[in-house]
Amino acid sequence: MSVHIRGSFMNVNVRNKEHTTHGVLNNFRFMLKEQWNFEKKPVFVWLIRIFSELVVSLTAIYFPKAVLDSISRSISSSEFLFHIVILTVVLVIFRYLSFYSEQSIIIGAIRILNMRFYLGKDWKTLDMDYSIATSKEGKMKIEKGHSAINRNVYVNMASYYINLTEFLKSVLVLISFSTVILLLDPVVILILLITYLIDGVISVKVQKGKNSVKEERASVNRRLGYVLDDIGNSLMAKDIKIYKMMNWINENTDKYIKESNELEKRVLRKDTNQHLAEALLVFVRTGGAYFYLLWKMFHSNMTIGDFTLYFGAITGLGQWLSQIVTRIGNLTIANYLVDDYRNLIETKDHMNREKSSVNPNVKAACEIKFEDVSFQYEGTDRPILNHINLTIHKGEKLALVGNNGAGKTTLIKLACGLLPPKSGKIFFNGIDISEYNRDEYYKMISASFQNVCLLPMSIAMNVGYNNENSINREKLHKAVKLAGLEEKLLSLPYGMDTELVPSVTEGGINLSGGETQKLMLARAIFKEAPLIVMDEPTAALDPIAEQEMYLKYNELTKNRTAIYISHRLSSTKFCDRIILLDHGIIVESGTHDELMNLSGKYKELYDVQSQYYKGDAVEVEA
Ligand SMILES: Nc1ncnc2c1ncn2[C@@H]1O[C@H](COP(=O)(O)OP(=O)(O)OP(=O)(O)O)[C@@H](O)[C@H]1O
Incomplete structure (x- = not known):
């Protein structure tokens, strides 16, 4: 979990009167x-x-x-x-x-x-x-x-x-x-x-x-x-x-x-x-x-x-x-x-909370289309996403790469319907996402974000987000296994029923950073939503766990459309398409081989990373 010290307090505008x-x-x-x-x-x-x-x-x-x-x-x-x-x-x-x-x-x-x-x-x-x-x-x-x-x-x-x-x-x-x-x-x-x-x-x-x-x-x-x-x-x-x-x-x-x-x-x-x-x-x-x-x-x-x-x-x-x-x-x-x-x-939501005539399809993989989408955060003077045109096809596994601050997380927040575009439209299965009822729309999304939210309850409940008795245990085991958490659960006396957040629960345990990340992945897998979004899901995993996740990637995203953000470019090889974002613009798009042949920014980034693995890393000054 990343925790930032917010240094921009001094700019708070206290004259902003929103009092009715x-x-x-x-x-x-x-x-x-x-x-x-x-x-x-x-x-x-x-x-x-x-x-x-x-x-x-x-x-x-x-x-x-x-x-x-x-x-x-x-x-x-x-x-x-x-x-x-x-x-x-x-x-x-x-x-x-x-x-x-x-x-x-x-x-x-x-x-x-x-x-x-x-x-x-x-x-x-x-x-x-x-x-x-x-x-x-x-x-x-x-x-x-x-x-x-x-x-x-x-x-x-x-x-x-x-x-x-x-x-x-x-x-x-x-x-x-x-x-x-x-x-x-x-x-x-x-x-x-x-x-x-x-x-x-x-x-x-x-x-x-x-x-x-x-x-x-x-x-x-x-x-x-x-x-x-x-x-x-x-x-x-x-x-x-x-x-x-x-x-x-x-x-x-x-x-x-x-x-x-x-x-x-x-x-x-x-x-x-x-x-x-x-x-x-x-x-x-x-x-x-x-x-x-x-x-x-x-x-x-x-x-x-x-x-x-x-x-x-x-x-x-x-x-x-x-x-x-x-x-x-x-x-x-x-x-x-x-x-x-x-x-x-009484704050009114901007998103649609009314009953909508559009029914979510929670079973099949989905198509997401960004049509000339731009986005800018309030109080900032530059657009974070700039005229994005992108179609993610049904069942496609898309990797989103780019430097820090390029706009990757922002893009997936828009796809998840958490943030509305400033201009342009986003379509989910051909329907403008603003037409969906907001909560119905969320039923079609599985996500594992960088910041995690664990609740003081059992591992099963944290993964299954439901009443403990009604969680399908078979499905739960499958999700936990795919996320690579099975071994850890076997080592716990109460297995899936072990409570988390020990500061609040009796006899609860703490999971390590990597284990927590696996738990978040299990939760996303368990939901079986048409769109699965993963923001750096392997950042805290050890190399073996990471390798295992790549091997199982196709299985864990089976029948779904997937968006995967990663800084480890080698991990994007198993995706159908890679999008390289730079300052909120899609600068390159294609498979790993296509982008390598393009000899552009992706290749440059990939080569820099791979030097360390190949052993011909740049020399470090003494
Ligand atoms: N709530 C916010 N208000 C203002 N600016 C924001 C906000 N959230 C993010 N930003 C800015 O938007 C830009 C893009 O952020 P985003 O998190 O989408 O980047 P990213 O590509 O996911 O970066 P990273 O690889 O570091 O996770 C950054 O410059 C960031 O400072």
Whole structure:
């Protein structure tokens, strides 16, 4: 497996805004539907929470008034005690219900987060078109979608549910407290409402400002994450030690941490200004309301019980309004996170995902035709493939050769339907591949790429990619044997059922580089698809294993069309035709003998390689 240190981070364009807002109501509908489809019970728990908090809050401000009124009316001690007990029981029951429902909502949110949003994000990242997932826009969406769910439950996308319930609860309590105060005087309500409205506007503005920093944050986090997480993995540890890459890592870590700190400081400045404005408003608001209440007590016939009730309502109203302001702020953040998540999971694929009238033929060998195909990677200034015209006939074994970076892997990615051509068309059995349903098209492809993907399951499952019981064992043995892995399996106590990836599986084993490559080959053989594509399948094999593979090549590609990439030109002899790519152009095409007789670039490359085998290698200066 080749792992590259990506040195081009500095060029990341952070101004690339791919953010779509769905609107508050639209997101509300989305989140409600997600919750409802997943589990209905929490929605009723929200209602319990809202109602019980309303009862608790009203009882709490009514309690002192009831006590004071009872004293001033000189009621009997048994009646007094009865009132107190009733109120206390109501308080205890509803406080318990409120606490229970709050915990359920938090746990529910965590479950939703883990089981639905998290998996949804992972699934989408793997399912979306390869060309989108590897594009700049796609990577930005994935990073932001990841951040939306990957943080603490109180500040991630699932916090939407907690904040929504708390917001609705606060609004309801606020309405009842307002009614109490309205009975006293509408002026008090007006003072409180105006100041809190200003507060709310400031809070939303601050959250919007913070959200605008997110694009830059995602970009820095992606780079920082790469340095801190990806490089920290054991696969890279060997290269890092041997090539003294620590300096590069340290320098870049410092740089990204500094960038990250600058962004956090900007966010902090916005927060500080918001808190300052809030403090001033609190002073104006509470001072004004209390002054008015005192004035009223001395100039009207307000009882001490009423005074306590209004006093409690005003204090409570302030708290609930402040709760609403906080929840609006939090909901604004959560709403942006819902947008980020939806922008990811609602990404539309470019390839055909609809049911197609074109049926794949997964049995017979296929013909692939490139008609004037050009391709260029996003962000690069030169075409990687340039007006390719090529027909690979049914059952033909084609070798693709050329220098590093010539465009060989890119060409097979296009043939596999992983990348779309920039211009021109590719036909599979005479049908434009864009007309196939994408996943149906993949059924016709077997591939072994340079980067491998092993899953923590048995060798049989890794080869057969299916439920273990339904894998055809006979077919499996044949594939494993053809790939040259039989001997290794015989040496393992559990043979095919040996688990891989020991870091995750109990008693799992590691395969060597060459064995892993054989496993990938076995997987490609097992699939028996009409087109088999192999990107340097012998690069990690020892000479004997390589020789064996060449001898078996015709058998393992029997009844299929095959494309084979190799730098070892001797290996291309057994192919029907060789294509030599140079800077994205087909410069030579023919059998090994034809190309040797042509005395062109192929012969030049072949001669250079064969010198070492013949023993007349160029002399090396001492
Ligand atoms: N995702 C990408 N974005 C931008 N450029 C890319 C990307 N992938 C590959 N390239 C560039 O495209 C060119 C062709 O790459 P490709 O992998 O097709 O070459 P290759 O012929 O298979 O090379 P090799 O023999 O080294 O495997 C290279 O110059 C490479 O830098």
